[in-house]
Amino acid sequence: MDSNRTPRITDVDVVDVRFPTSRELDGSDAMNPDPDYSAAYVVLRTDADRGPDGPLEGHAFAFTIGRGNEVQTAAVAALREHVVGLSVDAVCADPGTVSRTLNGDSQLRWLGPEKGVMHMAVGAVVNAVWDLAARRAGKPVWKLLADAEPEWLADQVDYRYIEDTLSRADAVALLRTGKEGSAGREAHLRSHGYPAYTTSPGWLGHSDQKLVRLAKQAVADGFTQIKLKVGADLADDVRRLRTARAAVGPDVRIAVDANQRWNIGEAIDWTNALAESDPYWIEEPTSPDDILGHAAVRRAVAPVKVATGEHVHNRVVFKQLLQAEAIDVLQIDAARVGGVNENLAILLLAAAFGVPVCPHAGGVGLCELVRHLAMFDFVALSGTTDDRVIEYVDHLHEHFEDPAVVSDGRYTAPTMPGFSSRMRPETISTYRYPDGSFWAADLTGQGKDTRI
């Protein structure tokens, strides 16, 4: 190879990958009865030298729950022209330029701005750039972030629309403080991991018997917090929460999650009716867009905490949730907003307001990604895991090359370079929709057409 050649991103592949999860009951909640966890999976190809693991590539994905994954895939493809031809050195040195370019396309911006399908597509491409950069640096993303200089990290953030609350100078100050003592916290993270909580006991589809069994198992497995889905039927929820509380005892936290099911009045009444069993937080009590509504719920249900974030579409809404004192717990999602850069902005906002971050995970691949962000936050930003837990759901991890590992109720720190975002090749060839081997056989066998 010509040593003077500048390695470049040569192509962007996008694959529609779907898992038939709706055929089991796991994953059911009051708003999402039958999700087929899916990914609009993106691969940035380069002509950089092959490393020990093959050609240098960046992988990531947008997460969806089935129908419409083809729309999400089309949205990622619409970004292709902004990425092909970019210098690998340049994007690795400054992923923020890619983030700004993608968010700055004035025609595509009309489709949001910075929300919905188009913004999740930006997030997928930006996260793939971070996977590429971390692989090239030979570090997991959490470590790449934790090792970075505060000034460089601060430059990764787009302050547009949040500068009234968080300036670059504020960010640098927070990151400098966050660096103090980071070596000790990194060592602690590597030896002890990061606290997790589990949603596996609490899906709506479970019988009370299964709920009790899984809740007890969760405590035996070392979890100090579990979560129950609520919102379909109040009497059922009162009984299920009592049942769970009896199973785990008074010292294990039980979060409840309504998945946006309620109006404001319902949210308040329902949560207060559950209060007898001491729920720790009520999650997504209403529309993720309703900042003032969350604030009203929070005032009315204290001391039960209010948590939200998995559907909060960008840093501007998170800024206001904090300004309005609408949430006690901020739940980032790795694949909803515009990727690592915007999540860095959100972590900085949370740190500025002193609100704990408890990431949303589950689905497919969300546990794999989001642990990197929480671990960076612990090592080099907030500096604490007090009242912080990462959601854990025990499914679909086997499809990843660097799967999430939870042991004794704690996420292990990943050590492989990259963002843990790569699916195994055989997973993609099996679950690619509609022509992967699983779907081809399934759709043929059932006489369905492939139209979704």
Place this chain on the structure above:
Amino acid sequence: MDSNRTPRITDVDVVDVRFPTSRELDGSDAMNPDPDYSAAYVVLRTDADRGPDGPLEGHAFAFTIGRGNEVQTAAVAALREHVVGLSVDAVCADPGTVSRTLNGDSQLRWLGPEKGVMHMAVGAVVNAVWDLAARRAGKPVWKLLADAEPEWLADQVDYRYIEDTLSRADAVALLRTGKEGSAGREAHLRSHGYPAYTTSPGWLGHSDQKLVRLAKQAVADGFTQIKLKVGADLADDVRRLRTARAAVGPDVRIAVDANQRWNIGEAIDWTNALAESDPYWIEEPTSPDDILGHAAVRRAVAPVKVATGEHVHNRVVFKQLLQAEAIDVLQIDAARVGGVNENLAILLLAAAFGVPVCPHAGGVGLCELVRHLAMFDFVALSGTTDDRVIEYVDHLHEHFEDPAVVSDGRYTAPTMPGFSSRMRPETISTYRYPDGSFWAADLTGQGKDTRI
């Protein structure tokens, strides 16, 4: 034909239509320098009896500004399965059921919820249903709405997430009051039309000379309000606004529009710097998601009014803009939210708060659609046009079968049945992307590939 047969929606066509508007300067603002006005155009086909104008169909579209229109088109196609096979009688009798079904698809909901590409797709299909229903009723949409019973109209609204502010009973009460005297207002509308304002003088790409000429022409044409785009350069804006003010005199209102260009501090400083020339409102001073930011701007720039809405993605955000006293002027858009049903909710919220609605229009087809909503509001809801004007931009109307007509500064009330949403067949065959006759010749001639 079997007279017992139930007519049904037999198919949904979606067409990617793009106009090469970026090749002229019209349409340029601080955020959107080169829009190619486009439509993800939807046709609901039926097997109902042919009327005098041909087969009964429903037409509408989502509006975009170019790149990504293929994503928007894919989003409309994803809704197809919910619509094909529905009874024409049933959807015409209750478009709200279609609206609820489309918004209620739990898997597609993940892609929003109720925002961005997927929500605009819902809006396009719902608006096509209203076109179908109005054609079948032999009335323009504004008249169909104005003639409807308050209880039926109230049932067209989804109160989820707004019930804390607007209940069904509130809606019925507002609509009953709105009915009083509606016959007189309808007669007035038919003879006098509805006030318009024009943005044509104020695009950023215009020279000062062109600005003066077009501003004077607007006044001569009967407009009592014009609008200037601002936000690229403060000194330029101060000069342009002075120039426009000198051209039109003190009695013509001049709105200014920043198209989301600013942070909060900038918005306040910039607007206050323009205050010497008495701007009527500042439009989109910052992110459309920033409810609290708009409220802060409003407090700091009074008596200049704050207007927003063309990018506000649903009723939940409008509810909060009103609750937070963040806006003086609410700007609905016919093709951003979930169609007529959600715009009915937004008009009701505005009426409940007593905030005037001044619809956003322009682009392609937005003037054609949105006049129906404002005219219904005048005849049968707010009952007034005081401080209310519909935006008018004089381009691309020739592509519609029932084009917007503005005369002496006022929109004429449309009389043709339907939503005025149908493009001429020759427009579609010319501007279909990438294979319509214009694009095929253009893309071949310039040796471009067809990838966007």
